[in-house]
Amino acid sequence: MTGASTTDRGLPNATVARLPLYLRALTQLRATGSATCSSDQLAEATGVSSANVRKDLSHLGSHGTRGVGYDVAHLQAEIAQAIGQTQEWNVVLVGAGHLGKALAAYPGFASRGSRIVAVVDADPKRLGEQVVDGLVIESADDLDEIVRDRAVSIAILATPTHAAQDVADRLVAAGVTSILNFAPVALRVPDGVDVRQVDVAAELQILAYHEQRKSSPREEAVSG
Structure with a gap:
């Protein structure tokens, strides 16, 4: 199984994993008529930090325009090209x-x-x-x-x-x-x-672990 930290084209695997999230958010923004968006908007729509959004998009050569943000249609096309969504x-x-x-x-x-x-x-x-x-x-x-x-x-x-x-x-x-x-x-x-x-x-086991950690302090307080 492949496990390199970057893909053959040089994008970090973590970035590749997030690009579909950005593409989905941009598609939704474009459907509502938005022409531009900020990294903060993409962060809110995807649950990714603004810093990671900017870093990920910089790997594609997209840095946005200060005071304006990213062109939604252009960025959507750029990401689609990067992750092979321009063909079936x-x-x-x-x-x-x-x-x-x-x-x-x-x-x-x-x-x-x-x-x-x-x-x-x-x-x-x-x-x-x-x-x-x-x-x-x-x-x-x-x-x-x-x-x-x-x-x-x-x-x-x-x-x-x-x-x-x-x-x-x-x-x-x-x-x-x-x-x-x-x-x-x-x-x-x-x-x-x-x-x-x-x-x-x-994945459910991981969530069960977190649920157990949430309940442990309450149980310890009751037992104490």
Whole structure:
């Protein structure tokens, strides 16, 4: 799994992770008719500090205009270019269980430059089942052909844990170079393949930790 602090084009990974937040905020600002915005406005809309907003945008060469701020349309186009939103990316979704079906039905992918072109599953009894309009479950046996024929470069894994590494190996061998992994397992991939891990249970555990810390002082006060 790749873990460099900067991307190949020189942007820090932390900056890349925040650029979609800025793009979403700018899209909303433009929809309301705003022509300019300040770093403070972007900070408020994204939950990122103003200092980080200015630093992140400076990596793109955008420094804004003193007393005016940033041109919303220009900055929106600049960020879209930086994170590959000026073209559509074909995505294959592997795993058509409850999570996979929910992801396939999520409308936010298409509006942000990614299009799910296939949903595959290993269960032969589910083949041909409609997931959403225009997408039916296809066989995992055809994964290599699907990746090749539909020019897929990104995959979403929503498989059981035990199957994730094998599926990842097949995807990489077929030519997929980016994987969004929802299976709770750390994938082993070669250099040049990017993996983003989404572990919802782990995120809930982190929140549970913070909830426990919030309640501890009260409990100690009562016990004392």
